[in-house]
Amino acid sequence: MASSSHDHIDDTIDECIDNVCDQIYDQAMENILSYNGGHQEATKPKKKRAHVERNREEGHNRLWNDYFCENATYSPRIFRRRFRMNKPLFMRIVDRLSSEMSFFQQRRDATGRFGLSPIQKCTSAIRMMAYGSAADAQDEYIRLAETTAISCLENFVQGIINFFGDEYLRRPTPADLQRLLDIGEMRGFPGMIGSIDCMHWEWKNCPTAWKGQYTRGSGKPTIVLEAVASQDLWIWHAFFGPPGTLNDINVLDRSPVFDDILQGCAPKVNYTVNGHRYKLAYYLTDGIYPKWATFIQSIPLPQTPKASLFATYQEAVRKDVERAFGVLQARFHIVKNPALIHDKEKVGKIMRVCIILHNMIVEDERDGYTQFNVAEFEQTQSNRTSHVDYTLPTARLSNITEMMITRNEVRDKRTNERLHDDLIEHIWQKFDTNQGYNQDYN
Structure with missing residues (x-):
């Protein structure tokens, strides 16, 4: 009986000691946390981002009914203005990207729900x-998040370069x-095969x-684009x-x-002007470009009627590249506005895609x-004064001496x-000075 009483007293003492230890530990932890201030908040795990239900199916249906269904809300003219291209061309791009790139293919998620459509x-x-x-x-309107929109732009840019770049940003073929x-x-x-000039694109986040x-x-950072454009822009x-x-x-x-000319792999060109034969095609330029065989500048201060007429025509035709720059910036405002991307490589890809499109x-x-009827200048070979050799060179120039000779030419x-x-002299003989631009040019 005495032994059992002693055991009960020992258990009570142990329980009291445990309670006191727990209280001391809890008080110590509270003191530590209060001493560290906001450390407790910093060590808490971050909460998950709240899900935003955007109803992407509704966004696709609205987009389809507005522009792509048979009885669309907006006419093809409005589609052309807002998409910068006709509907068949846009659908051609969508079909190619959705068939070749997995990113643009519509799939179901883990719950069986469809994701964003290629059109979106x-x-x-x-x-x-x-x-x-x-x-x-x-x-x-389209119902997709900011990060998804950026991902769409990056993949779209890469897809256009991969699938359309070789065809629509090529060097001229013999034809x-x-x-x-x-x-x-x-x-x-x-x-003459075009006009050449440069434009600057402001880089805000350089x-x-x-x-x-x-x-x-004291200006702002810019990146230069050198381009050659023809009459049809x-x-x-x-x-x-x-x-x-x-x-x-x-x-x-x-x-x-x-580079193609210097390496000997460019098509051979022959043409006649005022009874003299030449073998290098040329570009029309402004006055800053050097006086090379491949550049023809205007006359800054013409003193004779012949020089004045030539300057008028040269400056009018040279505006092709200026018009191309203007249309490119008006068509794609991302090129007109300052570039907001930090990565220069991505900026370059966007510029390249805008040119391809x-x-x-x-x-x-x-x-x-176009100002010309194609049938009017598709003359027979005997009537042309400018000819292209359709047999391309089979090998590049490997001899440094030959390359230097070509460079000097x-x-x-x-x-x-x-x-x-x-x-x-040719311009003076071809056009009537009393009428300025003749009817064929207009």
Whole structure:
């Protein structure tokens, strides 16, 4: 009996000791947490982001009924204005991307619910480029989040480059060159295949370490685009990336515009001006470009009627590239507005895609606004004064001596002066000075 009483007392003492220890431990932890201040809040696990139910199916149905169904709310004219292209061309792009890229294929999620449709994703990317709008501006109508809109733009850009870049951002083929030469001859410039110039795209979020390299004077950082455009505003050459501190001559020294000629793999061209034969096609330029055999400038202060007439025609035809820049910026405001992306590579891809889409639109609408009837300059071979050799060279120039000879021919100042004089005489003989632009040109 005495033993059992002692055991009960021992259990009671142990229980009291445990309670006291627990109280001391709890008080110590409270003191530590109160001493550390906000440490307790910082160590708490982050809460999961609240889910936003956007009703993406409703967004697809609204988009389909507004633009793509048989009795759409908005007419094809409004579609062309808001998507910057006709509906068949846009659907061609959507079909190609959805069939070739898994990102644009509509799938079901784990719950069996359909994801965003290819039309929603492509529309989001086109709207961001066409209007230069922010990514989260697509949420209210197309019903997709900001990060998804950015992902749509990046994948859209990569897809357009992969599937359409080789065709719509190519160097002129022999057939293309012959067509350009025929149009140039009809406009009074035999041997002319386009005009060349540069434009600047402001880079708002240029890295601080690069701002001195990309900023000229007290302006803002810019990136230079060198382009060659023809009469129908097709951009045949695009070199994007030089810093804005460079001028047209510095950019030309870096540009690959004459690489095919220097390497001996360009199509051979022959044309006649004022009874003299030439073998290098040329571009029309402004006064900053050097006097090479491949460049023809205007006359700054013409003193004679012949020089004045030549300057009028040269400056009018050279505006092709200026018009191309203007249409490109008006068509895609993302190029007109300052670039907001930090990564220069991504900025370059966006510029390249805008040019590819621009050329696709030009091809799709070429017959609607071209100034010339194609049948008028598709002459027989005997009537042409400009000819292209359709047999492309089989090998590149490997001899440094031959490459230097070709380089000297491209940069020959005497050829430039002789061709310049011949073109002045040719323009004077072709067009009536009393009427200015003749009816064929208009």
